[in-house]
Amino acid sequence: MRESRPVTLITVARQAGVSKTTASDALTGTGRVSPATRDRVMQTATMLGYVPNSSARHLRRAVTGTIGLHLPEVLTRSDYYMRFVFGAVDQAAAHGYDLTLITSGHGSVRPRLPRVDGIVLGDPLGGDAAVEHLIGSELPIVTCERFPGRDVLDGVVRSEHDAALRVLLDHLHDAGARRPALVVSSGESDWAADLGRGYREWCREHRVEPRIRTITFGSGTEAAAPAAADLLSAHPDTDALVCGPDGAAAAALPVIRAAGREAGRDLLLASCVDSPAMAEADPPITAIDLRPREAGARCAELLFEVLNGSAPPGTERIHPIALVPRASTQGTH
Template sequence: MGHYHRGVQADEPVTILTVAREAGVSKTTASDALRGSGRVSERTRETVVAVAERLGYVPNGSARHLRKASTGTIGLHVPEVLTRSAYYMSFVFGVVEQAARHDYDVTLITAGQRRARPPRVDGLVLGDPLGGDPVVESLMATGLPAVTCERFPGARQADGVVWSEHALMLARLLDHLRSAGSVRPGLIVAGDESDWAASVHRGYQEWCGRNGVPPLVRRVSFDATGEEVRAAARALLGTGGGTPRTAGDALSAGGGTLGARDGLPMDALVCAPAGAATEVAPLLREAGGGVLLASCVDSAATRMADPPITAIDLRPREAGASCAELLFELLSGAAQPGTERVHPIELEIRASTTPRP
C-alpha cells in the first residue's frame, strides 16, 4: 500500500478523504485536483496526484458515473443466431474487455426482452444488425448513441460504424482460388438482410463479372442449419438430393444452368455462413475430393479441420473492442456522430485450397 503519514493505518481503506488528509487539503480540493477541474494550483494538483498514486487510491466508479450523470453501463445486442457461434463469443469478449478499461459494465439486450422504455444504458453496440429486426429498430429509435459492427441495412443510421472490406477480401480469396486452378467457384451465402452477407455476395458477383465467370450461388437463411447448408452444397454439386427444382433457386441472375450440366462444374466452394465449411467438408470428400473449400468466417473448427480450411479471419475480438472504443469516444465527444472506421480482416490460406498440380 505504500508509506503512510498523518496517522493513516495500513488496513484503512483509501478514500478521497484519506488522500485529502495526507495531502493537507480539503476533500473538495483533492477531488477537484484528481478530476482536473476547479480552481486548484498546479503545485497543489501535483501534490494530490502524487499522494493518490502513493496510497494506491482508486476513484469509486459509481461516484464518477454519478457526477457525469452516467449509468456506467453500455448495452450490447447481436442477432440471436450469433449467440450460438464462436464469432459471437469473441466479439462479446472484445466489447466487455474494452468497456472494463473505461470502468463500464455491459448488459446484453436480447430479442426476448419486451421494453416499455429505453434500456438504462449510456449507449449501444449493435453487432451485425439485421434489416427488419424489430429489436434493432426499437433500440435505434431510442436516441441513445449507437455504434454498429457493419452498416445497418434499415432506414436509420447509427452514430458510428465499424466495418470491414468484405467484398475486397472475397475478391482476394477468389483470386487465390483461381491461382490454385479453379475456373468455376461457387458460393453459399445468407440473404441481404445482413450488410456483411450482402457485401460478400456483391464481391462475388463483381469478381465473376470481371473474370467472365457465370455466377453459381446458393442462398440460405441467416440462421441456416447444417442440413440446409449441406442441401445447398448438394445442389451446387449437382449430385441430386438437394438439387433445386429450378435453376433460379440456386443461381443468381445470369448464372445459366446448374453445376456439371453447363459444362463448367463447380471446382471450388466458398461458404459464407459461420460453420458452413466444416458442415460441407465431408460431403465434398464423398463427391471425390476435387473441390477446393474456403470459409468466409475463420474459427477453431476451420483451423483444426482435416485438411485445415482456408478462411477469412474477421478478428471478432478486435472488432468488438473497436466498436466499444468508438462508442466511448462518441460519449466523451472525442468522436463526432457519423464517424466510420475500417476494421482490418485477414485471409488465412490453408491446405484445403492447395494448388492443383
C-alpha cells in the first residue's frame, strides 16, 4: 500500500536550495544534475523523510523517452504476450517513445532499475520479487490485470475473465454439456484467480461438483496434457473440458483421442485464450479472444495519460473480450 506524507517535493527543493525540477531530476537520476547537487538533494530528502507520492510522481517530467514493460518471464514464448508487446510498442511509437522490455535480472534479488518514464506490468504475479522491486521504484505504473493483493497502482487495464468464462460455460451448457471440467493456472495471477472464481460460482449455481486441475502458471503446454488426462480418468463422465493456459486446449487434443473421446462430439473443448493454434487445430477450438494487441496498446495509452496527468491515480479501464465459438463446442445436436 502506498504511503503519503506531508513532506512534498517543493519542501525538499526549498530546503536544498534548488528548483523543483532540479530536485525531481536529482531524486530520479534524470536530467543534467551535478553529482554534488544530487547528493545534497538526496540527503535533504532523506533527512526530511520525503517519500514521493503518486501525485508528486506525476509532476515529474518525462525525460527518458522510453516506457518499460515487464512480463512474467516464463511466458515470452506465448503468442498472447508477443501480440501484447507489439500493441504496446505501437502506442509507444505513436508518442515518439521507445519501449524497454524489462527482464527479471536472473537471480539477482534487486535488478537495476531501467531508465524509463513509467512501467507497464503485464500480468504481475503475486510474490514476484522483480515486480515488487519495480513497484518500489516509485515510477508510475499501469498494470494489465490487477496485482494480486494490492490496490490499483497508478492505473489498471483489466478484463472480466470470470464473466467471460461464465459466458463460455453457458455456451457449453446450451450445447448439451452438464459436467464441465477446468484446467487452470495457479492463482498468482489475477487472470487465473478470476477464472477459478468464475468457474466455481457457475458450478455452485448449477449445482455441479467442480472438477478442477491446477498447473503452475507458465509451466507451458506440457503440463496441461497430464492434467487433462488425469481429469478425464478421474471423472470419465466429464462432457466438456475448459483449458485456461495459452495453448493448453490444443495440447489436450491427443489426450482426448487417447481416452477414446472425440473433441467437439462427445467431449466439448474450449480455451480461455485464443491464438492461431486454436483456430488451426483439428477441430478448431472455441476460445475467448483476449485481444492482446489492443490490451497492450491500451495499457501503454493509459500509462501516457498517467504521465501527462490526464488520468487520475487509480484509473481502472475494462478491456472487452469475447467468445469465439468454433467446431470444438458444436456438440451432437
